[in-house]
Amino acid sequence: xxxxxxxxxxxxxxxxxxxxxxxxxxxxxxxxxxxxxxxxxxxxxxxxxxxxxxxxxxxxxxxxxxxxxxxxxxxxxxxxxxxxxxxxxxxxxxxxxxxxxxxxxxxxxxxxxxxxxxxxxxxxxxxxxxxxxxxxxxxxxxxxxxxxxxxxxxxxxxxxxxxxxxxxxxxxxxxxxxxxxxxxxxxxxxxxxxxxxxxxxxxxxxxxxxxxxxxxxxxxxxxxxxxxxxxxxxxxxxxxxxxxxxxxxxxxxxxxxxxxxxxxxxxxxxxxxxxxxxxxxxxxxxxxxxxxxxxxxxxxxxxxxxxxxxxxxxxxxxxxxxxxxxxxxxxxxxxxxxxxxxxxxxxxxxxxxxxxxxxxxxxxxxxxxxxxxxxx
Amino acid sequence: xxxxxxxxxxxxxxxxxxxxxxxxxxxxxxxxxxxxxxxxxxxxxxxxxxxxxxxxxxxxxxxxxxxxxxxxxxxxxxxxxxxxxxxxxxxxxxxxxxxxxxxxxxxxxxxxxxxxxxxxxxxxxxxxxxxxxxxxxxxxxxxxxxxxxxxxxxxxxxxxxxxxxxxxxxxxxxxxxxxxxxxxxxxxxxxxxxxxxxxxxxxxxxxxxxxxxxxxxxxxxxxxxxxxxxxxxxxxxxxxxxxxxxxxxxxxxxxxxxxxxxxxxxxxxxxxxxxxxxxxxxxxxxxxxxxxxxxxxxxxxxxxxxxxxxxxxxxxxxxxxxxxxxxxxxxxxxxxxxxxxxxxxxxxxxxxxxxxxxxxxxxxxxxxxxxxxxxx
Numbered sequence: 001x002x003x004x005x006x007x008x009x010x011x012x013x014x015x016x017x018x019x020x021x022x023x024x025x026x027x028x029x030x031x032x033x034x035x036x037x038x039x040x041x042x043x044x045x046x047x048x049x050x051x052x053x054x055x056x057x058x059x060x061x062x063x064x065x066x067x068x069x070x071x072x073x074x075x076x077x078x079x080x081x082x083x084x085x086x087x088x089x090x091x092x093x094x095x096x097x098x099x100x101x102x103x104x105x106x107x108x109x110x111x112x113x114x115x116x117x118x119x120x121x122x123x124x125x126x127x128x129x130x131x132x133x134x135x136x137x138x139x140x141x142x143x144x145x146x147x148x149x150x151x152x153x154x155x156x157x158x159x160x161x162x163x164x165x166x167x168x169x170x171x172x173x174x175x176x177x178x179x180x181x182x183x184x185x186x187x188x189x190x191x192x193x194x195x196x197x198x199x200x201x202x203x204x205x206x207x208x209x210x211x212x213x214x215x216x217x218x219x220x221x222x223x224x225x226x227x228x229x230x231x232x233x234x235x236x237x238x239x240x241x242x243x244x245x246x247x248x249x250x251x252x253x254x255x256x257x258x259x260x261x262x263x264x265x266x267x268x269x270x271x272x273x274x275x276x277x278x279x280x281x282x283x284x285x286x287x288x289x290x291x292x293x294x295x296x297x298x299x300x301x302x303x304x305x306x307x308x309x310x311x312x313x314x315x316x317x318x319x320x321x322x323x324x325x326x327x328x329x330x331x332x333x334x335x336x337x338x339x340x341x342x343x344x345x346x347x348x349x350x351x352x353x354x355x356x357x358x359x360x361x362x363x364x365x366x367x368x369x370x371x372x373x374x375x376x
Numbered sequence: 377x378x379x380x381x382x383x384x385x386x387x388x389x390x391x392x393x394x395x396x397x398x399x400x401x402x403x404x405x406x407x408x409x410x411x412x413x414x415x416x417x418x419x420x421x422x423x424x425x426x427x428x429x430x431x432x433x434x435x436x437x438x439x440x441x442x443x444x445x446x447x448x449x450x451x452x453x454x455x456x457x458x459x460x461x462x463x464x465x466x467x468x469x470x471x472x473x474x475x476x477x478x479x480x481x482x483x484x485x486x487x488x489x490x491x492x493x494x495x496x497x498x499x500x501x502x503x504x505x506x507x508x509x510x511x512x513x514x515x516x517x518x519x520x521x522x523x524x525x526x527x528x529x530x531x532x533x534x535x536x537x538x539x540x541x542x543x544x545x546x547x548x549x550x551x552x553x554x555x556x557x558x559x560x561x562x563x564x565x566x567x568x569x570x571x572x573x574x575x576x577x578x579x580x581x582x583x584x585x586x587x588x589x590x591x592x593x594x595x596x597x598x599x600x601x602x603x604x605x606x607x608x609x610x611x612x613x614x615x616x617x618x619x620x621x622x623x624x625x626x627x628x629x630x631x632x633x634x635x636x637x638x639x640x641x642x643x644x645x646x647x648x649x650x651x652x653x654x655x656x657x658x659x660x661x662x663x664x665x666x667x668x669x670x671x672x673x674x675x676x677x678x679x680x681x682x683x684x685x686x687x688x689x690x691x692x693x694x695x696x697x698x699x700x701x702x703x704x705x706x707x708x709x710x711x712x713x714x715x716x717x718x719x720x721x722x723x724x725x726x727x728x729x730x731x732x733x734x735x736x737x738x739x740x741x742x743x744x745x746x747x748x749x750x751x752x
Contacts, residue, residue, distance in 0.1 A: 079459055086524060086531050093716075096613075118494070121521065121532045122612070145497065148462060155462050156497045157533060236498070237472075340469075 002221045006140060006228040008160060008235055015140055015164040015224045017217055022128070022167045025054045026061030029099060029126060032162055036097035037064045039089055041112040043072040046104045046130055049173055054103055054128065066092045070108070074262040077111050077146045079155070085115040089123075099124040099162070105131035105178075106138040106266070110156070113144030117159035127164040131174060132182025132216075133267055135166050136189070136223035141231040141245075151340065152253065152261060158236045166224075168217040176311075177265050183208065183310045184248075184267025188274055189223045191303055192247035193230075195358030197222050198306070205309045243362045247352040248274030254337040255316070258329055264319060271312040272319070278303055279374040280366070281353040287370075294356040302357075316375075331375035335368050378597045382516065382604040384536060384611055391516055391540040391600045393593055398504070398543045401430045402437030405475060405502060408538055412473035413440045415465055417488040419448040422480045422506055425549055430479055430504065442468045446484070450638040453487050453522045455531070461491040465499075475500040475538070481507035481554075482514035482642070486532070489520030493535035503540040507550060508558020508592075509643055511542050512565070512599035517607040517621075527716065528629065528637060534612045542600075544593040552687075553641050559584065559686045560624075560643025564650055565599045567679055568623035569606075571734030573598050574682070581685045619738045623728040624650030630713040631692070634705055640695060647688040648695075654679055655750040656742070657729040663746075670732040678733075692751075707751035711744050 001018040016028070029038055038058050042051055047069045058065050068088050070076045089098070100123060102112035109127055116125035129139035145156025171179065190198030201208070207215040227245060234241035251273030256264060278300045285292035307314045313322060316329050338349055348365040355361055377394040392404070405414055414434050418427055423445045434441050444464055446452045465474070476499060478488035485503055492501035505515035521532025547555065566574030576598075577584070583591040603621060610617035627649030632640065654676045661668035683690045689698060692705050714725055724741040731737055 118531050121534050155494050158497050
């Protein structure tokens with residue numbers, strides 16, 4: 001087992017990565033202590049795959065269990081579904097010693113975390129992520145949220161889990177697009193934070209495409225390690241440090257929004273967004289900003305190459321090839337959407353931009369015309 | 377100005393008590409720094425009284441202001457109203473540098489605090505309480521919440537304000553029942569936490585009934601001081617220490633619930649509940665629990681006397697005299713309701729019980745028959 005500590009004082013916890021650990025869910029939950037009840041939340045995709053296995057592991061440890069199955073998909077990150085969970089928790093007698101467990105991807109994790117953060121002003125919360133995206137990103141760090149019709153993740157809380165258990169074996173059951181989506185975030189970690197890791201990914205393309213469980217366990221662990229370090233430095237995105245985790249995301253969110261949530265997997269937006277961010281950095285370099293001198297065509301092409309070898313879209317046009325008709329992504333509309341992003345402050349555009357391989361900065365107040373230029 | 381620090385490390389703030397401070401709201405908010413926008417929330421009772429005064433004070437300091445007026449009453453502590461606030465905040469471009477301001481009583485404070493805690497995972501929040509109840513209790517300590525149809529405060533967050541500004545002059549405009557309701561909490565502080573304060577209240581009955589602003593400012597300050605100390609010791613009700621603030625509340629909540637929220641003012645339930653808690657302590661003493669030996673008829677009568685001199689109900693039967701027909705408060709139903717209280721753990725009944733004047737303990741696992749006995 002690889003165990004990665006997330007160090008946040010009285011909110012510290014471990015991310016445990018181990019093959020076939022789903023069967024140990026009951027042991028892990030019982031070890032939290034004083035558990036009056038386990039509230040297991042999953043969606044109707046995950047339930048037939050892993051519901052029985054995890055439920056049995058919990059009941060076998062003598063814990064009281066309630067199960068809630070929600071519809072799969074981003075639509076479940078809604079106030080209506082959150083409301084139904086609060087009511088369900090109350091109906092089954094959940095108290096402050098109960099633990100909410102999210103078994104699933106980012107939607108189930110974000111939703112369950114938000115409901116746990118707010119039910120009776122906060123009960124414990126445990127993550128068992130089953131998608132690559134959730135394993136390397138959303139399950140670690142305490143960001144929980146639901147969507148409003150006008151904006152993704154607009155309602156939520158910073159609320160750390162009591163623990164995260166990752167079983168890399170579950171990645172074998174992921175549909176191809178979802179698996180690739182997670183790889184979009186994996187590349188992001190390498191490109192923006194860890195040169196050595198990026199180079200390892202370049203060398204392991206074949207094993208990654210073959211979903212080698214051993215390699216995947218190590219990749220997930222390194223992503224969690226990188227994320228844990230940054231979260232420990234800036235848990236609530238106050239200093240700006242945590243924002244570096246959003247490399248590629250300002251563009252990515254705007255692309256996702258303009259196409260309609262869920263039209264493309266999240267990581268596809270991130271992979272295209274990362275390359276757009278690199279192009280934006282190169283543009284600023286060409287205009288004399290020396291911080292971005294290392295970001296040239298060679299650098300950008302290396303990122304494009306890894307992206308394409310892992311069968312991820314590198315350009316907006318790739319989405320058209322992949323999803324049929326070229327989708328509507330007018331540059332003006334994208335810039336407009338980015339100006340309502342949560343990272344917006346006082347109406348200015350802010351981006352995470354690469355400065356060299358494995359390094360990046362958070363830059364505020366970028367002119368909309370520079371952003372438009374790299375989109376056209 | 378009396379300034380009371382609430383010491384919670386990076387979440388510390390001051391409670392500032394000063395007559396005519398409403399006019400200084402803009403100065404206080406501007407001093408928080410980096411304020412992109414002020415979102416002022418009040419209800420339709422408070423708006424005609426103080427809306428213009430506070431709005432002008434904010435605009436005069438050059439701050440961008442949006443105002444939301446919600447219907448007065450507990451019904452506004454609902455997910456529907458919270459939702460409308462989230463949408464309003466988003467529509468008016470509120471970002472992470474915006475500050476939500478609650479101008480009003482406990483409903484507006486709890487609701488606005490919850491919305492601030494969860495909008496974009498948390499924006500700053502400032503309290504300007506206008507009822508005695510909110511000034512001495514709900515505005516300090518970071519408890520925010522909305523209700524579910526099946527339970528009060530079932531959804532919420534521990535979320536500290538960035539500051540609290542109290543103007544004792546606004547108490548002059550309070551309807552009599554609301555003023556008395558706040559006094560119910562004031563007596564609670566004395567009886568359960570501060571003998572000297574209780575004795576001061578006994579001596580100042582006349583001035584309190586005449587709403588002497590100077591005396592009220594000092595009373596509010598002492599309540600905030602007592603609460604701040606306990607909140608600093610146990611911000612999130614983990615050690616059990618914070619629970620002592622709920623003296624009288626387990627009975628009180630059950631009484632409020634059985635009558636329907638809002639049928640009686642919150643503090644009336646607390647004042648009756650405090651005396652029931654004292655009777656429960658006396659019963660345990662009579663059964664041999666030496667911790668409660670000081671709680672006898674003399675003690676109870678002293679609490680009843682102060683309660684009655686401040687024109688508060690001391691007994692369930694008083695509610696009938698005050699609100700017309702004697703309301704339905706079957707002992708069995710009250711015990712049943714208490715067993716779903718948030719302070720319930722593993723289904724046992726827990727109470728804050730007095731041990732002597734100005735002291736109390738949190739006692740777990742009390743037998744339902746003892747609780748029934750003091751209700752009948």
